[in-house]
Amino acid sequence: MKLTRGERIFEAANAALLTLVSLTMLYPLLYVLGLSLSAQDEVAAPRLLLMPLHPTLSSYAKIFAHPQLFDAYLMTIERTVLGLAAVLLLTSLTAYPLSRKTFPDRSFIMKLFVFSMLFNGGIIPTYLLIKNLGMLDTIWALVLPGAVTAFNLVVIRNFFESIPGEIMESARMDGAGEWRIFFRIVLPLSRPVLAVIALWTGVSHWNAWFDAMIYMQDTKHQVLQLFLRRTVIEASLSLTPGEEMNMARVTYTPETLKAATVMVVSAPILLIYPFVQRFFVKGILLGSVKG
Amino acid sequence: MLASKGIKQIGKTVLVPALLVSVILSGCANGGQNEESQPSASSPSSSQGAAPSAAAPLEIDWMNGAIDIGDHSYLQSYLEQKFNVKLTVHSISQADFVQKQQILLASGDVPDVMFVYDPNQLFKYASQGLLAELPVDTIAQYAPQAKANLDSFAPQAWYYTHYNAKNYGMPFTYYTGQFNAKQGWRTDLLEKAGVERIPETLDEMTEAFEKLKQIGVYGMSTNGNSYYYAFWSIFGAYGVMPTQWMLKDGKVVNGAVQPEAKEALGVLADWYAKGYIDPEFVTGKDLDKKFIEGKFAYHHSLPAHATDDTVPSSIISSIKKANPDGKLEFAPLPKGPDGEQAGWAWGTGGSMIAFGKQMENEPEKVQKVLAIVEALQTDEETYFAGVFGEQGKHWDWVDPANPSTGGVKFLPPYDDPAKAAVEGLKSNSSIFAGDPVAKLYEKALGTKQIERLQIYNKPMWDLFGKPDVLPSSGQYWGDLTKLKTDAYAEIVRGDKPLDYFDQFVEEWNNLGGKQLEQEANDLYAAMNK
Amino acid sequence: MxxxxxxxxxxxxxxxxxxxxxxxxxxxxxHKQLVFMFLPGFLVFVLFSYVPLYGILIAFKHYQLLDGVWRSPWAGLEHFRRLFAGHAFNQALRNTTIIAVLKTLLTFPAPVILALLLNEIRFVRFRRMVQTVTYLPHFFSWVILAGILFSFLGSDGGFNKLLGLFGVEARVWLIEPAYFYAIVVITHIWQTIGWGSIVYFAALASVDPTLYEAAIADGASRWRRVWHISLPSIMPTVIIMFLLSIGHFLSVGFDQIYNLMTPPTSSVGEILDTYVLRRLLTMDYELGMASSLFNSGIGLVLVVIANRLVKLFDKEQGLW
Known part of the structure; x- marks a missing residue:
């Protein structure tokens, strides 16, 4: 393909701009990574390109020796996997009928969903509900409340609506039932949007801590983000104002350890994205239909 | 609401099958967490210290202080054996404690006893009828030594638990609240600037700052984003500590609006205009880092171990690492024109415990709790076993030949605070009973540490311990501290002239400052009848 | 309908x-089959989104923890009066509105533009790398980002060193009220652009490649292809994302503002969320709920208006 001169200039400028933007976005990661590899007393020392002169894994060693890290990892993985399954299955099942123009009271139901996005009853009624359902200290308290949310539902329904009606119509002609159409045609065609929802859900489950903090009593049921919160936030948000002036305090969380905790907690979820990207390949939708 | 026993029971029966499901799903071998249905972790029949008793152990739901305690902690079994009780302990980290406590209370799960961190929380709980009254006489009867200690060491702490002239809890003492943070000078920078002696008065500081400016170093920095931290040592030199309530000519007034504060602001504004103060003081970020890097020379809020180069995380260790010639020395608090000196301190009153309303009908539990607190605070053996654990296993003396100098240290692996916490252990202070009497605290700390804390100590603390314990504090205090933080920063930076202070005072009074002052005088009069 | x-x-x-x-x-x-598909999720939704909704009443009650929401005595509109009459409420509302308008006008379109620009990159490896990198800042909390920003924009931070090359005088950028909104918006875009564009990447992935091929055959310039094919293809997604976000118009990012605000910038940085937070010293659930209802009410009005506008142009679009 031949490019005009203007197009070549555009391509070069575009690539340059995106490279520059990307570099600024690498900065926080490199900053935290560099800090996490520094020795405690070397934080203020001069460094080369954000990396310490004498990198050390001592902060990581300390975190991995933490008695509760392993349980927290398990819990977070468990809630993420179950949460993903619940959201993908329940939300898409609920969204599909709503994408059909003939479904009764469709407009009213959509209004119900949107309304819920704007209004909520606060922590206490939700806590009481979870408690009365007997879900305190169970994984379901973390998985079910977010299983069907308006946001995900609207996005999925919107995508379903964009699938050409003829495809489903012809399947129906061939005698396929709704379940068959849903699982064999609609879901496979919706891979990009399901990938997006999966990413959103996975990341939000991975990053969630508030629900676990409230609903989980047992130390074994704490999630990974609570770790991060304890080490990173604690110092800046201590209960007694002026904890920094507690004179006998010798042990505090050094910056290096905080940074290493950020890395340990966030790395797995950071690494997931490249895998999700495979679902964004051009032409999946029509390619698979025509093929 | 849902506090009734019936609903609790229903909750439990639903809970158990649901738990089983989760246990299976999580593949957790010992995921059972229904404390009451479990046999005691370790129950050897003979327990040291307590008389063997045939009575069934008292069950107490005790919301202890924030800690990530494990399921079968050393501390829980120690206390259960020693006092013949069955405890429900709570594992909540510091950052989440208040929120979790409030949700528990709001959902009707009021613990029998609970740790309360801030007087305002206690007042709210009491005003909602969640707490049982705890007459001071009851404390005197069942925890006599602890009560006597409070009266002598931290009488102001009683302000924390009195609500509408009734007492709703037992305050604890806060040993280290009697010390102010330390003043430190980068003496290497002073030498470089040609200042031979550490400045002791504000005038000497002005001179030193001018010389430091010549070598491109700021005199000082602070956290101007904090209502209490900003420049406190300079205000102390004028005998006030902004936002603390103080007695002046027999009346209670707030330090933030006194003419002495205006004088101090005059000095600070002058310093700022001359370029002696780090212009980034309003962000309050990276103070230690900038000090270590030698960006400014005088730090007014250093921890007691800052000059100890044997501690790897101390300021001096970091300074030496960045610059082998770096030096740091502690100094006395700066003296004002009338020779006054003072440093901000939080005072000797600390957090407290309060009893759930249901305890009004269970005096024996209240008595038991008070007895446990009494022992943990005043009995040497119980204190050491209940805070540090077993000698030789969890802790030992730093210098066994001379225990009184070095004090206590945790032994590996418990020297990692996270590992000690699993067993319920935390340096010096108990998660059930707070700080012990001074004598025991000092024994654990060791004379070397105490000397370090006492150096250059001229603490000034609020008449009521905390400044926001007045009836209308919740309504006004947030606005007032913001007003103060902003106005002080504006005056120091020269955004507003010094005389803006008078306008600030007027606004302070109109925004509720006057009302709080009246309440402060009433409260003071009522408690000192 | x-x-x-x-x-x-x-x-x-x-x-x-x-x-x-x-x-x-x-x-x-x-529609029996469809109803069976619909019900399980719908019931879960109603259970967790509608059953706790009675908590809204707290805003109109003198909430007594022991009595519960229903039995607490009514307070009428007292808590709203407290909310609106507090010191400097108007200032907080004004700042919030300014930031909300700026973020709606500037932050919202940014991910769309990024997705379109990236779509024009033909080298797949590079495109994926940029996608991955731009989504990184989303994973750092504002506590951490603020720390990094204060040092980068500080008096001897990287930004001043860079500007120094062009002879610009060093400033402490973050504490100057004049630059506060610019910094808030730019850093917000910077933090959210990659994450926000993911949904548009997915939408672009479903565009029929034959459309582009046909356009190229017709000699359409690249600009025309973006304007007439790429943009219209993702427009339904853009509209939906806009409608979903406009409901939270007044939530302008508490964590960001709270962590970036300092005394000199507090007159421009004070927002409704920080204003309410200062008043919550004593578990003031009522005021918290009143403020959240106020936000929701504004959001509802905006969503309804925006949805109606969308329907004016295209009856098939919109949330309901």
């Missing part, structure tokens, strides 16, 4: 409630 509704509102003169119910029942019965 659903067919069932249309028939009902058609209004047969003597139609009774009985037959209305029968009609609706028949409408559901003909």
């Amino acid at each position: 659903a067919r069932g509704d249309a028939e009902l509102s058609g209004g047969h003169g003597y139609m009774q409630r009985q037959s209305a119910i029968r009609l609706r029942w028949r409408a559901y019965a003909t």
Whole structure:
């Protein structure tokens, strides 16, 4: 393909701009990574390109020796996997009928969903509900409340609506039932949007801590983000104002350890994205239909 | 609401099958967490210290202080054996404690006893009828030594638990609240600037700052984003500590609006205009880092171990690492024109415990709790076993030949605070009973540490311990501290002239400052009848 | 509108409630399979989104923890009065609105532009790398980002060193009120752009490649292809994302503002969320709920208006 001169200039400028933007976005990661590899007393020392002169894994060693890290990892993985399954299955099942123009009271139901996005009853009624359902200290308290949310539902329904009606119509002609159409045609065609929802859900489950903090009593049921919160936030948000002036305090969380905790907690979820990207390949939708 | 026993029971029966499901799903071998249905972790029949008793152990739901305690902690079994009780302990980290406590209370799960961190929380709980009254006489009867200690060491702490002239809890003492943070000078920078002696008065500081400016170093920095931290040592030199309530000519007034504060602001504004103060003081970020890097020379809020180069995380260790010639020395608090000196301190009153309303009908539990607190605070053996654990296993003396100098240290692996916490252990202070009497605290700390804390100590603390314990504090205090933080920063930076202070005072009074002052005088009069 | 509704509102003169119910029942019965698909998720949704909704009443009550929401005494609009009458409420509302408008105008379109620009990159490896990198800042909390920003924009931070090359005088950028909004918006875009564009990447992935091929064959310039193919293809997604975000118009990012604000910038940085937070010293659930209701009410009005506008242009679009 031949490019005009203007197009070549555009391509070069575009690539340059995106490279520059990307570099600024690498900065926080490199900053935290560099800090996490520094020795405690070397934080203020001069460094080369954000990396310490004498990198050390001592902060990581300390975190991995933490008695509760392993349980927290398990819990977070468990809630993420179950949460993903619940959201993908329940939300898409609920969204599909709503994408059909003939479904009764469709407009009213959509209004119900949107309304819920704007209004909520606060922590206490939700806590009481979870408690009365007997879900305190169970994984379901973390998985079910977010299983069907308006946001995900609207996005999925919107995508379903964009699938050409003829495809489903012809399947129906061939005698396929709704379940068959849903699982064999609609879901496979919706891979990009399901990938997006999966990413959103996975990341939000991975990053969630508030629900676990409230609903989980047992130390074994704490999630990974609570770790991060304890080490990173604690110092800046201590209960007694002026904890920094507690004179006998010798042990505090050094910056290096905080940074290493950020890395340990966030790395797995950071690494997931490249895998999700495979679902964004051009032409999946029509390619698979025509093929 | 849902506090009734019936609903609790229903909750439990639903809970158990649901738990089983989760246990299976999580593949957790010992995921059972229904404390009451479990046999005691370790129950050897003979327990040291307590008389063997045939009575069934008292069950107490005790919301202890924030800690990530494990399921079968050393501390829980120690206390259960020693006092013949069955405890429900709570594992909540510091950052989440208040929120979790409030949700528990709001959902009707009021613990029998609970740790309360801030007087305002206690007042709210009491005003909602969640707490049982705890007459001071009851404390005197069942925890006599602890009560006597409070009266002598931290009488102001009683302000924390009195609500509408009734007492709703037992305050604890806060040993280290009697010390102010330390003043430190980068003496290497002073030498470089040609200042031979550490400045002791504000005038000497002005001179030193001018010389430091010549070598491109700021005199000082602070956290101007904090209502209490900003420049406190300079205000102390004028005998006030902004936002603390103080007695002046027999009346209670707030330090933030006194003419002495205006004088101090005059000095600070002058310093700022001359370029002696780090212009980034309003962000309050990276103070230690900038000090270590030698960006400014005088730090007014250093921890007691800052000059100890044997501690790897101390300021001096970091300074030496960045610059082998770096030096740091502690100094006395700066003296004002009338020779006054003072440093901000939080005072000797600390957090407290309060009893759930249901305890009004269970005096024996209240008595038991008070007895446990009494022992943990005043009995040497119980204190050491209940805070540090077993000698030789969890802790030992730093210098066994001379225990009184070095004090206590945790032994590996418990020297990692996270590992000690699993067993319920935390340096010096108990998660059930707070700080012990001074004598025991000092024994654990060791004379070397105490000397370090006492150096250059001229603490000034609020008449009521905390400044926001007045009836209308919740309504006004947030606005007032913001007003103060902003106005002080504006005056120091020269955004507003010094005389803006008078306008600030007027606004302070109109925004509720006057009302709080009246309440402060009433409260003071009522408690000192 | 659903067919069932249309028939009902058609209004047969003597139609009774009985037959209305029968009609609706028949409408559901003909979609039996769909109803079974729909119900499980819908019930979960109602349980967790609607059952706790009675908590809203707290805003109109003197909430007593022991009595619970229902039995607490009524307070009328007292908490709203407290909310609106507090010191500097107007200032907080004004700042919030300014930041909200700026973020709606500037932050919202940014991910769309990024997705379109990236779509023009033909080198797949590079495109994926940029996608991955731009989504990184989303994973750092504002506590951490603020720390990094304060040092980068500080008096001897990287930004001043960079500007120093062009002879610009060093400033402490973050504490100057004049630059506060610019910094807030730019850093917000910077933090959210990659994450926000993911949904548009997915939308672009479903564009039929033959459309581009046909356009190239017709000699359409690259600009025309973006304007006439790429943009219209993702427009439904853009509209939906806009409608979903406009409901949270007044939530302008508490964590960001709270962590970036300092005394000199507090007159421009004070927002409704920080204003309310200062008043919550003593578990003031009522005020918290009143403020959240105020936000939701504004959000509802905006969503309804925006949805109606969308429907004016295209009846098929919109949230309901």
